[in-house]
Amino acid sequence: MFLYSSITKKVLMALAGLFLVTFLSVHLGINLMLLKNDGGRLFTEAATFMGSNALIKVFEVVLFAGFLLHIAVGLVVSGQNKSARPSPYAVSNSSDTSPLSKYMFHTGIIVFIFLLLHFFDFYFIKIGLVAPPPGIAIHDFYSRTLLLFSTPWYSLLYIFCFIALGIHLNHAIQSAFQTLGWNHGKYMDAVKFLGSAYSLVITAGFALVPICILFFKH
């Protein structure tokens, strides 16, 4: 990893990131099925399909590889960036830049912690590493979700993590285009706008589920 050039590392990170970004919309689509008032039938059907389809199973491995690559390169790059300025300025940088772009590492860490939590709550139960809570079957993601979101602090934590992800994506999408060399006067403004819109949709979409459960299902 250290042997790759700085640009190669960033290109790998951008490609893995864009792949993860497309995965999010698939996940969001399935999550929004929770909002259909049918006792979770549609959602469970989709979850069963995602858990059993052979092609999806292959993509599950690719997805994990994507996460690992993005995180590993991110850590290496951040380490190098940190060591590139060993003694900091006394008066810190007040250049006119996008303020959120400087917190990619921090928001990335929040999303990573959320990912671990998410694994313990769902994936480890699914593969049998962790026992499901009493009264809930291993593959009953619907009841599991309702149970988790019936705790307000969990819902708030969930929404907080998706705000962090939204901030991460807001910079990440246009940044990936720049890294891959797709910056042009003709379309860069559109890329920036669509990237921000997409990150807003992701944050709002994922946050919608706990908000609906918190306010309307009780």
Place this chain on the structure above:
Amino acid sequence: MNFTLKIWRQKNVEAKGELVTYDVSGISPDSSFFEMLDTLNQTLIMTGGDPVAFDHDCREGICGTCSLYINGRPHGPVKGVTTCQLHMRSFAHGNTIHIEPWRAKAFPIIRDLVVDRSALDKIIQAGGYVSVNTGGVPDANTIPIPKEKSEAAMDAAACIGCGACVAACSNAAAMLFIGAKISHLALLPQGRVEAAKRVQKMVACVDTLGFGNCSNTYACEAECPKGISVVNIARMNREFIGAKLFSEKEKVIKVSF
């Protein structure tokens, strides 16, 4: 005008530096930042003190020698100028002004505000040569170049190599500098001949010098005194990816006896 200056003083590369406070008074609003520092140094010399070392040469914004990180910004608060073109009227009477050197692992401090920016020269050297025909003077316009391309190349060539991009970057990356240098040659037919080799060699070189990676924060573009655009970084990335993926393999002829 009166000012309180907090200036970074450091004897040499190994010594531990610190911010030292100086008061200057009677400064004309029309004097340049360096004339203000000259005034301070004159006072220091007259009173037996040690004058502050800082880089300067042409004092008209074209040589790229001057630096200084002023109140958290390279080349100070005014956009599109170098420190030598900054005037004291850009500050309010009685202001405290923090003056620090460029800070980057690749730019070791030589003394006070003077840093060693030869890392940037090493990147240029790694780029190698441009093939040109020697001989008689060619007729004008024998090589057609689209106007937009020649203008974009000139915009990139405006880089004076001062290193403000590195100083402004939260990762101390030199990507705007190298992007500008790659672009101004890659956009012109004369520079295309060695373009694929050049970008690979320059990127390989920059990675050995201790600069950071690009996070696309674009502080470099905001602080560049010559207004170099980050589009040049994207062009370099394009050139680099293209060279890695599609450049012709070098033919090696094995001679056996």
